[in-house]
Amino acid sequence: MNDFILNNLKKLKKKKIPNPEIDLRILLNNSRLSKNEIILSNFKINQINIKKFTLMFNRRLAYEPISKIINKKSFWKDDFFVNQFVLDPRPETEILIEESQKLFFNNSSNIKILDIGTGSGAIAISLAREFENADILAIDISEDAIKVADKNIREKKLHNRIKLEKKTINNINDNFDLIVSNPPYLTNKELGNISQEIRNFEPLISLDGGEDGLNFYREFAKKIPKIMNSNAYFIIEIGAKQYDHCREIFSVSSLKFEKKTKDLQKKDRIMVFSKL
Numbered sequence: 410m411n412d413f414i415l416n417n418l419k420k421l422k423k424k425k426i427p428n429p430e431i432d433l434r435i436l437l438n439n440s441r442l443s444k445n446e447i448i449l450s451n452f453k454i455n456q457i458n459i460k461k462f463t464l465m466f467n468r469r470l471a472y473e474p475i476s477k478i479i480n481k482k483s484f485w486k487d488d489f490f491v492n493q494f495v496l497d498p499r500p501e502t503e504i505l506i507e508e509s510q511k512l513f514f515n516n517s518s519n520i521k522i523l524d525i526g527t528g529s530g531a532i533a534i535s536l537a538r539e540f541e542n543a544d545i546l547a548i549d550i551s552e553d554a555i556k557v558a559d560k561n562i563r564e565k566k567l568h569n570r571i572k573l574e575k576k577t578i579n580n581i582n583d584n585f586d587l588i589v590s591n592p593p594y595l596t597n598k599e600l601g602n603i604s605q606e607i608r609n610f611e612p613l614i615s616l617d618g619g620e621d622g623l624n625f626y627r628e629f630a631k632k633i634p635k636i637m638n639s640n641a642y643f644i645i646e647i648g649a650k651q652y653d654h655c656r657e658i659f660s661v662s663s664l665k666f667e668k669k670t671k672d673l674q675k676k677d678r679i680m681v682f683s684k685l
């Protein structure tokens with residue numbers, strides 16, 4: 410392998426950045442001058458724009474996640490534009506899409522969907538892909554996140570099917586057949602202990618669930634039953650240790666608990682409710 414590669418791998422390893430080979434390859438390919446994929450073992454320096462590469466590489470050395478450097482994160486069947494104003498969509502959230510498919514197996518049904526806290530728009534866009542006739546409203550409190558979701562929705566030519574609004578659930582008066590949300594759910598203590606990749610590069614507003622992380626679930630328990638159609642479902646993502654607390658919170662709401670699903674780490678992650 411050439412010295413340029415070896416030296417840069419050494420720098421990444423010194424900073425204890427996991428998967429240095431993968432990251433280096435991604436950064437090289439994002440600064441390459443031709444269409445040909447760059448492979449570390451036969452890399453030649455004239456394949457890249459060195460200035461562009463160096464800028465990106467230094468950001469990685471400062472622990473910025475690759476997704477924020479290249480402004481791209483894959484989720485479900487698409488790549489999404491991401492920046493510092495939105496949470497990177499995570500693989501565990503894809504279970505929420507799978508559960509929606511199981512509940513509404515007719516993918517051409519004309520359902521009304523609400524996505525609360527849409528961020529990059531990943532959930533709303535993925536549901537639009539799966540339910541071709543669905544009418545979707547995606548909301549977020551952050552103006553900057555709305556701009557990112559709007560970019561993603563327009564790039565995927567879904568702006569006729571997904572309505573985007575800057576609001577919270579308190580301002581929703583319509584009724585829906587499917588309501589989904591991956592709300593902020595970290596506790597204050599967890600926020601104090603997260604990695605610097607998350608703390609410095611993901612927006613606090615997408616993570617902060619209040620003192621015990623459960624603020625949004627309490628709000629949902631009161632409001633969601635009022636905006637559900639009679640055969641509607643409500644699907645939420647929860648934090649790894651929040652299942653028991655959420656069962657308790659929702660037990661006094663007019664929602665019927667249907668099921669929970671674990672993520673790939675075998676942690677309770679998704680809860681499904683219907684209307685009582």
Ligand SMILES: C[S@@+](CC[C@H](N)C(=O)[O-])C[C@H]1O[C@@H](n2cnc3c(N)ncnc32)[C@H](O)[C@@H]1O
Pocket residue numbers: 495496497498499502525526527528529530531532548549550551554576577578591592593594614615616
């Ligand atoms: C955990 S992120 C989820 C982003 C995206 N749905 C995903 O799964 O990748 C939570 C989102 O909720 C938004 N948010 C925070 N407080 C909110 C509120 N009161 N009403 C609506 N959205 C809110 C944040 O701006 C953030 O985009």
